[in-house]
Amino acid sequence: xxxxxxxxxxxxxxxxxxxxxxxxxxxxxxxxxxxxxxxxxxxxxxxxxxxxxxxxxxxxxxxxxxxxxxxxxxxxxxxxxxxxxxxxxxxxxxxxxxxxxxxxxxxxxxxxxxxxxxxxxxxxxxxxxxxxxxxxxxxxxxxxxxxxxxxxxxxxxxxxxxxxxxxxxxxxxxxxxxxxxxxxxxxxxxxxxxxxxxxxxxxxxxxxxxxxxxxxxxxxxxxxxxxxxxxxxxxxxxxxxxxxxxxxxxxxxxxxxxxxxxxxxxxxxxxxxxxxxxxxxxxxxxxxxxxxxxxxxxxxxxxxxxxxxxxxxxxxxxxxxxxxxxxxxxxxxxxxxxxxxxxxxxxxxxxxxxxxxxxxxxxxxxxxxxxxxxxxxxxxxxxxxxxxxxxxxxxxxxxxxxxxxxxxxxxxxxxxxxxxxxxxxxxxxxxxxxxxxxxxxxxxxxxxxxxxxxxxxxxxxxxxxxxxxxxxxxxxxxxxxxxxxxxxxxxxxxxxxxxxxxxxxxxxxxxxxxxxxxxxxxxxxxxxxxxxxxxxxxxxxxxxxxxxxxxxxxxxxxxxxxxxxxxxxxxxxxxxxxxxxx
Numbered sequence: 381x382x383x384x385x386x387x388x389x390x391x392x393x394x395x396x397x398x399x400x401x402x403x404x405x406x407x408x409x410x411x412x413x414x415x416x417x418x419x420x421x422x423x424x425x426x427x428x429x430x431x432x433x434x435x436x437x438x439x440x441x442x443x444x445x446x447x448x449x450x451x452x453x454x455x456x457x458x459x460x461x462x463x464x465x466x467x468x469x470x471x472x473x474x475x476x477x478x479x480x481x482x483x484x485x486x487x488x489x490x491x492x493x494x495x496x497x498x499x500x501x502x503x504x505x506x507x508x509x510x511x512x513x514x515x516x517x518x519x520x521x522x523x524x525x526x527x528x529x530x531x532x533x534x535x536x537x538x539x540x541x542x543x544x545x546x547x548x549x550x551x552x553x554x555x556x557x558x559x560x561x562x563x564x565x566x567x568x569x570x571x572x573x574x575x576x577x578x579x580x581x582x583x584x585x586x587x588x589x590x591x592x593x594x595x596x597x598x599x600x601x602x603x604x605x606x607x608x609x610x611x612x613x614x615x616x617x618x619x620x621x622x623x624x625x626x627x628x629x630x631x632x633x634x635x636x637x638x639x640x641x642x643x644x645x646x647x648x649x650x651x652x653x654x655x656x657x658x659x660x661x662x663x664x665x666x667x668x669x670x671x672x673x674x675x676x677x678x679x680x681x682x683x684x685x686x687x688x689x690x691x692x693x694x695x696x697x698x699x700x701x702x703x704x705x706x707x708x709x710x711x712x713x714x715x716x717x718x719x720x721x722x723x724x725x726x727x728x729x730x731x732x733x734x735x736x737x738x739x740x741x742x743x744x745x746x747x748x749x750x751x752x753x754x755x756x757x758x759x760x761x762x763x764x765x766x767x768x769x770x771x772x773x774x775x776x777x778x779x780x781x782x783x784x785x786x787x788x789x790x791x792x793x794x795x796x797x798x799x800x801x802x803x804x805x806x807x808x809x810x811x812x813x814x815x816x817x818x819x820x821x822x823x824x825x826x827x828x829x830x831x832x833x834x835x836x837x838x839x840x841x842x843x844x845x846x847x848x849x850x851x852x853x854x855x856x857x858x859x860x861x862x863x864x865x866x867x868x869x870x871x872x873x874x875x876x877x878x879x880x881x882x883x884x885x886x887x888x889x890x891x892x893x894x895x896x897x898x899x900x901x902x903x904x905x906x907x908x909x910x911x912x913x914x915x916x917x918x919x920x921x922x923x924x925x926x927x928x929x930x931x932x933x934x935x936x937x938x939x940x941x942x943x944x945x946x947x948x949x950x951x952x953x954x955x956x957x958x959x960x961x962x
Contacts, residue, residue, distance in 0.1 A: 396915070396916030396917070396919040396920050397916070397920075398916075399911070399913070399915075399916040400913065400916050400917065402912055403909070403912040403913050406803075407799070407802060407806070410807065414806050414810055417810065417813060419809055421809060422808040422809045422811075422817075422818075422819040423812030423816075423817065423818045423819060424764065424819055425818040425821070425891070425894065426485050426753065426818075427753070427820050427821045427891065428764040428767075428819065428820060428824075430756050430761075432486045432752065432753070432754045433483065433484070433485050433486075433752070433753045434483070434485075434486075434751075435483055435484075435749070435750040435751045435752075436481065436482045436484065436747040436748065436749060437480055437481055437748050437749075438452075438453065438480040438481070438482070438746075438747055439746050439747065439748050448480050451736070453476050453479075453480070453482070454476070455736040455737070456747070457474050457476055457482060458736065458737075459701070460474045460482065461474045473486075473816060473818070475816065504622075504701070504702055504703075505647070505699070505701050505737070505738070506644035506646070506647060506648060507644065507646035507683065507698070507700075508626075508641040508642055508645065508700055509642040509687055509696075509697055510639055510640070510641060510642075510693045510694065510697060511625070511640040511641060511694065512602070512693065513639045513640065513693045513696075515635055515636070515638075516605070516606050516608040516629075516636045516637065516638050595625075598625055598627065602627045602638065605627050605638045606638075607630075607636040607637065607638045612629065613636065616628055616703065616704075617641070618703030622643065622644035622647065623644070625640070625641060625642050625643055627639065628698065628703055628704060629705065630698065630704060630705025630707075630708060632708070639698055639705050639708070641705075645679060645680075645683035645697070646680050646683060647676075649673075649676075650673050650680070651670055651672060651738050652671045652672055653671040653739065654669065654670045654734075654735045654736075654738035654739045655669055656726075656731035656732040656735040657669055658728075659723070665723075665725070665726060666726040667722060667726065668723075668731050668734050668735045668738065669719065669720070669721050669722075669735075670719060670721075670722070670738060672718045672719065674718075677716070677717070680715060681714055681716040683697060684697070684711045684713070685714030687710075687711050688711050688712055688713050688714055692710060693710075695710045696708045696709065696710045696711075697709065699737070699738065707722065709722045722734070767821060767824035768824075770824075770828055771824065771831070774828050774831050778797070778831055778832070779794060782794065782835070786839075786842055786935040788926065788927065788931065788934035788935045789838075789934070789935040790935075791921070792914060792918055792921065793835065793838045793842075793914075795913075795917070796909055796914045796917070797831070797834060797835065799909050799913050800834050800902070800905055803905050803908070804827060804830070804901065807905075808898075808901075817897070819894070819898075820891050822891045822894045822898075823894035823895060823897065823898040824898075826894070826895040826898030826899040826902065827898050827902060830898070830902030830906070833873075833874070833877060833902065834905075834909065836873070837870045837874070837906055837910045838910070838914060840873075841862065841866040841915070842935070844865050844869075845862040845918075846936065847862065848862045849930075849936060849938055850938075850941050850942060855927055855928045855930070856922045859918055859919060860919075870907070871907070874903050874904075874906055877903045878900050878903045878904065881903060882896070882900060884896035884899075885897055885900065
């Protein structure tokens, strides 16, 4: 029988220490990264840590089935994330699963009923006139930007405050009123209240008194409002109706501002379309364009015409989403025609985010609650404890099996299992803050199943070696001849497992994905461990007398395996040669 070919593979196998050094360096680096990140334990899912998990299914309006797409779903996730954060939850998780499902995971300590109401209702988007604004920290200011230009051009402003213009220039020229830029909040409320009643129905004394009392109360709220506090940013004015003035918070160039806003002038449903575009004609950079419905066009033209007569900040309109100001552009003329542009120092991400929020008011999507699961912290702890016990029992049974049937070879198999377990743990801990991976109960089941998959790879390799010894070969040649066949079997087996995990991850929704993800991860790590640890370690130990001489406790005893006599090369006897006839 021909000897195995020598070449690059033989040279690589003669230096197994390199492979061992490589995987040990990887373990040290990953472990160091885990401790450096401050996350030395995997994130736990709702079923293990306790909390509430809500599954929402997107339902399009009739004839609008195409509305369920990635852009709209991502926008809905962003809105829901804002709402959950408004509950004061710092570790909530909102993400899409599949093409039409959104999963909201809220950890323990949160009112589940309030959370369900927050994520299940439709977002409210309004355009409200700005009556007053100032920074929450530092000296008060009427506006965070210089005065608006009276031009209706589409050029971008160099200030932080975005500008709203019409697609076509308007002839309306703003004229200053008695309102000054530094007018106090109380004056702004009085001016707003005086312009609200209809001329044909003068307000009575009682209504004027009630309006004055409401204005005084709102002024007090505005004065006391501190938008630098995170708990206030998403809750200020959240319950205000569209017809009443309110207070709100908004972020401009990294600074939180508080706003005093008038009644809503335009509803979010009046926006037909909004998109982020890059203006190459005037070098204005990224802009957000808006198209309004017929009614929305009239409303927007009316409010911008009124605002353009004022100085800042009363010439601004706040775009308010769920009670928070996401942008407050100023106008310098009435914007007619049913479309407008918001320009400023936008990045592509900022422009796209604003466009998505503007579009959300007109999204033909509603979300129905498919399931709500609430797990107490005590029950989650019990499930985690039970999962760990099951894993420990499974690992113990595998170790006992290896000790009984493979004896000394368990010195290779058990460290290989430990290396695989360390890599799995460290990577799971890093994936928590990295991609939001959370270890749930099905994921623990996947890790337990992986113990058997990893042990199976060792068994395949060991049995191939034993087959070679039964053929009469010594250990070192047997290891090198057994490896190519074992490697092929291991790769095919792990490929099938990984393929099954990938298909399961793609077609399922919810916690089952945790099982599929863990199964796929551990299958990949099985290949890494077998190639970089198990095989090199076997090559090194095959040089030791305990294994090379086939000690009875090595698991490679030729007599116990029923080995044939050693193969020896002998010369074939020469055949008799018949004498040739003359």
